[in-house]
Amino acid sequence: xxxxxxxxxxxxxxxATAGLVAGVAMGLVLHGVLGLMPTIGALVGVExxxxxxxxxxxxxxAFGVLFAAVFDRPFFxxxxxDVGGCVALGVAHSAALGVLTGGLLLPASIALAGATSLxxxxxxxxxxxxxxxxxxxxxxxxxxxxxxxxxxxxGLALADDDAARLPSDPADG
Numbered sequence: 001x002x003x004x005x006x007x008x009x010x011x012x013x014x015x016a017t018a019g020l021v022a023g024v025a026m027g028l029v030l031h032g033v034l035g036l037m038p039t040i041g042a043l044v045g046v047e048x049x050x051x052x053x054x055x056x057x058x059x060x061x062a063f064g065v066l067f068a069a070v071f072d073r074p075f076f077x078x079x080x081x082d083v084g085g086c087v088a089l090g091v092a093h094s095a096a097l098g099v100l101t102g103g104l105l106l107p108a109s110i111a112l113a114g115a116t117s118l119x120x121x122x123x124x125x126x127x128x129x130x131x132x133x134x135x136x137x138x139x140x141x142x143x144x145x146x147x148x149x150x151x152x153x154x155g156l157a158l159a160d161d162d163a164a165r166l167p168s169d170p171a172d173g
Contacts, residue, residue, distance in 0.1 A: 011068045014156035019064015022090075022148035023057045029141040030056070034134065043109045060145070067093045067149060068157075083154040090150025091143065098142040 030036045037052030044055055071080055071089050079085030 008072070011072050011157050012065060014153050015064045015066075015068025016061050017064070017156055018090075018149045018152035019061045019067065020057060021152045022064065022094075022145045023060020025148045026060065026141045026145040027053060027056050029137065029144060033137050063093075063097055064149060064153075067153065081158065083151065083158070086154035086158070087147055087150035090148070090153065091146035094142045094146030094149065097145075098139065102138065 027037070030040070031049070031052070037049040037056065038047045039052065040056050041048050041051030041054075044051065067090065070093070076085075076089065079089050
């Protein structure tokens with residue numbers, strides 16, 4: 001049996017927990033504004049709110065672990081050892097996930113399910129603005145995921161005195 005470095009285990013747990021918490025924040029936007037949880041559940045064949053939340057939170061947790069795996073490298077030490085740096089890494093990570101999931105995985109899942117398009121809800125106005133509003137809300141949800149992921153990760157993975165310190169004045173930071 002191999003023994004893992006306690007700091008490495010701490011980073012993995014922090015990634016999973018941060019991913020879960022960030023997934024809840026993102027899910028509240030996806031479900032509360034767009035009502036997407038049944039659609040997310042439909043990607044695994046169960047078009048219910050509960051299935052959508054289960055799939056979304058499982059993916060969010062896995063993506064949090066991926067965050068810890070990708071950014072737990074010496075190259076990222078300067079960013080990863082600072083709260084603001086962790087938030088920046090979280091935003092970069094969620095932007096990449098948005099491109100990967102929205103541009104590759106979601107279309108592939110839709111094609112495998114035999115659908116020809118994603119049912120885009122029409123927000124206040126149907127038509128062109130609905131597609132734009134949908135995309136804007138998805139972008140905001142991913143941004144929120146990244147900010148929460150980075151902040152929660154920092155709070156769990158950094159030394160207690162570093163994680164608790166958030167500059168009150170941006171010039172201090």
